[in-house]
Amino acid sequence: MAQTGTxxxxxxxxxxxxxxxxxxxxxxxxxxxxxxNALPTIKSFGLSFLIGREWKPAxxxxxxxPFIYGTIVSSVLALIIAVPISLGIxxxxxxxxxxxxxxxxxxxxxxxxxxxxxxxGLWGIFVxxxxxxxxxxxxxxxxxxxxxxFQGRLTGIGMLTGGIILALMITPIITAVVRDxxxxxxxxxxxxxxxxxxxxxxxxxxxxxNAASGIAGAVIxxxxxxxxxxxxxxxxxxxxxxxxxxxxxxxYTIASVLAANFADATDEFYLSALIEMGLVLFLVTxxxxxxxKLLVARVGKRMHA
Amino acid sequence: xxxxxxxxxxxxxYGKEQALHDITLEIPERQVVAFIGPSGCxxxxxxxxxxxxxxxxxxAKADGTVLIxxxxxxxxxxxxxxxxxxxxxxxxxxxxxxxxxxxxxxxxIRINRMYENKADLEQKVGKxxxxxxxxxxxxxxxxxxxxxxSGGQQQRLCIARALAVQPEVILMDEPASALDPIATxxxxxxxxxxxxxxxxxxxxxxxxxxxxxxDRTAFFMLGKLVEYNATQKMFTNPDERLTEDxxxxxxx
Numbered sequence: 001m002a003q004t005g006t007x008x009x010x011x012x013x014x015x016x017x018x019x020x021x022x023x024x025x026x027x028x029x030x031x032x033x034x035x036x037n038a039l040p041t042i043k044s045f046g047l048s049f050l051i052g053r054e055w056k057p058a059x060x061x062x063x064x065x066p067f068i069y070g071t072i073v074s075s076v077l078a079l080i081i082a083v084p085i086s087l088g089i090x091x092x093x094x095x096x097x098x099x100x101x102x103x104x105x106x107x108x109x110x111x112x113x114x115x116x117x118x119x120x121g122l123w124g125i126f127v128x129x130x131x132x133x134x135x136x137x138x139x140x141x142x143x144x145x146x147x148x149x150f151q152g153r154l155t156g157i158g159m160l161t162g163g164i165i166l167a168l169m170i171t172p173i174i175t176a177v178v179r180d181x182x183x184x185x186x187x188x189x190x191x192x193x194x195x196x197x198x199x200x201x202x203x204x205x206x207x208x209x210n211a212a213s214g215i216a217g218a219v220i221x222x223x224x225x226x227x228x229x230x231x232x233x234x235x236x237x238x239x240x241x242x243x244x245x246x247x248x249x250x251x252y253t254i255a256s257v258l259a260a261n262f263a264d265a266t267d268e269f270y271l272s273a274l275i276e277m278g279l280v281l282f283l284v285t286x287x288x289x290x291x292x293k294l295l296v297a298r299v300g301k302r303m304h305a
Numbered sequence: 306x307x308x309x310x311x312x313x314x315x316x317x318x319y320g321k322e323q324a325l326h327d328i329t330l331e332i333p334e335r336q337v338v339a340f341i342g343p344s345g346c347x348x349x350x351x352x353x354x355x356x357x358x359x360x361x362x363x364x365a366k367a368d369g370t371v372l373i374x375x376x377x378x379x380x381x382x383x384x385x386x387x388x389x390x391x392x393x394x395x396x397x398x399x400x401x402x403x404x405x406x407x408x409x410x411x412x413x414i415r416i417n418r419m420y421e422n423k424a425d426l427e428q429k430v431g432k433x434x435x436x437x438x439x440x441x442x443x444x445x446x447x448x449x450x451x452x453x454x455s456g457g458q459q460q461r462l463c464i465a466r467a468l469a470v471q472p473e474v475i476l477m478d479e480p481a482s483a484l485d486p487i488a489t490x491x492x493x494x495x496x497x498x499x500x501x502x503x504x505x506x507x508x509x510x511x512x513x514x515x516x517x518x519x520d521r522t523a524f525f526m527l528g529k530l531v532e533y534n535a536t537q538k539m540f541t542n543p544d545e546r547l548t549e550d551x552x553x554x555x556x557x
Binding site: 098099186187188189190191192193194195196197198199202206209210 | 356358361363386387389390393394396398400401402403404412413416417463466467470
């Protein structure tokens with residue numbers, strides 16, 4: 001940046017540099033503090049912390065695998081549900097809906113993203129869990145019960161409900177990002193397809209092809225959100241550290257176990273174990289988000305090349 | 306001479322604003338007709354009424370008749386998808402798909418199911434590239450991205466893509482306005498070559514281009530058709546004073 005001579009501009013610039021530096025400082029101290037505080041378990045358990053299946057804080061046995069499993073499976077389940085729905089909404093908003101409908105619906109999608117997590121959680125307990133227990137679960141057991149995913153006791157609280165709640169929460173963000181990406185696909189691409197005798201569906205495929213890496217980015221952004229989501233899923237997933245193929249069974253996520261147990265973690269080892277899990281979650285979401293941003297940015301660049 | 310396209314009393318509106326006023330015009334088969342006129346005169350809008358590309362604009366509305374081979378393309382039961390296959394279009398800015406050169410051409414053939422097997426598809430792609438005078442330049446890199454081509458090559462690729470679905474009419478919306486003189490010359494030679502097989506309608510800003518490539522020229526101003534004549538006559542002895550003023554550069 002060019003230096004201007006005046007003192008005012010120098011002060012202004014210094015203030016901006018400081019504000020920007022703060023964010024970096026926060027990141028670095030966060031990682032440092034987490035690593036520092038997790039050192040006791042990192043040292044004494046090493047890799048077995050990540051692959052251990054037992055979680056008995058009272059006996060100082062800390063295996064994080066059930067939590068890692070619960071986090072990943074609930075998030076992937078959320079993606080499986082949310083991605084097709086989000087794509088459908090976004091394509092409808094950009095390619096099909098008249099402006100009169102697209103604007104309010106788009107606005108509503110954005111509002112959904114603003115609902116506090118705990119409200120989703122309450123809704124999950126009082127509406128979604130009974131619905132899963134009495135209808136959806138029964139249906140899945142009846143017709144897909146031959147799959148290991150849909151066997152076992154059906155309480156309404158468990159992995160399936162957790163995944164659905166997460167799906168609801170990430171649908172708005174995936175929809176909004178995909179919509180923005182579809183909007184920057186040049187009109188000339190649509191016209192090129194139409195001029196060759198493409199149907200609406202075939203034209204949409206061309207548009208999606210143009211936006212492919214951006215859509216991948218949006219999906220991964222949603223994944224990042226799902227991995228780190230805490231309150232709502234804590235309220236419906238059952239909070240039991242087990243690894244079960246059945247989606248009806250309760251499970252536990254990293255974020256949930258941190259939120260639920262931090263107050264009780266009095267001894268150094270227990271606290272260290274929780275912080276190490278926090279570190280794992282932090283690193284995973286950091287990498288996932290960085291990757292997503294990269295993909296989204298690439299589309300923007302290509303469109304304006 | 307046989308008319309390929311016959312337009313009568315066509316009015317066109319963007320919402321309340323009228324963009325075309327009562328246009329009546331005949332486009333003969335296998336000739337090149339050029340539309341000229343100042344910016345915003347409606348020539349592009351008019352071109353886009355001929356394959357109903359304006360349908361994508363929600364507030365746009367056309368009334369009047371446009372007959373292609375005697376069939377009204379604005380009749381309610383018109384199959385717009387089939388119409389656009391028959392009336393191809395090349396745009397001002399080249400717009401290849403983010404696919405390989407081969408797949409760009411193959412796209413239209415595929416979606417219209419116009420091939421029997423892989424060899425047939427390859428043969429048709431090759432023919433389109435030959436017809437667009439691009440084959441020699443791309444034959445060794447058919448599977449590379451279309452974005453690797455130069456601007457002029459990309460535009461000829463778009464022409465080849467349009468030719469691949471075997472249209473009868475090709476609409477060109479200022480196809481050379483973004484190209485350098487040499488690339489422009491290639492496009493113009495191509496247009497002259499293509500009119501042996503196709504009816505071509507070209508919108509151009511460049512009056513010399515209209516004079517060089519077209520058989521007939523239509524001059525538009527403010528949404529009205531001022532004059533429509535043989536190009537030769539139009540550029541030497543136009544009927545209308547306004548046309549003469551425009552062509553000689555007194556305004557525009």
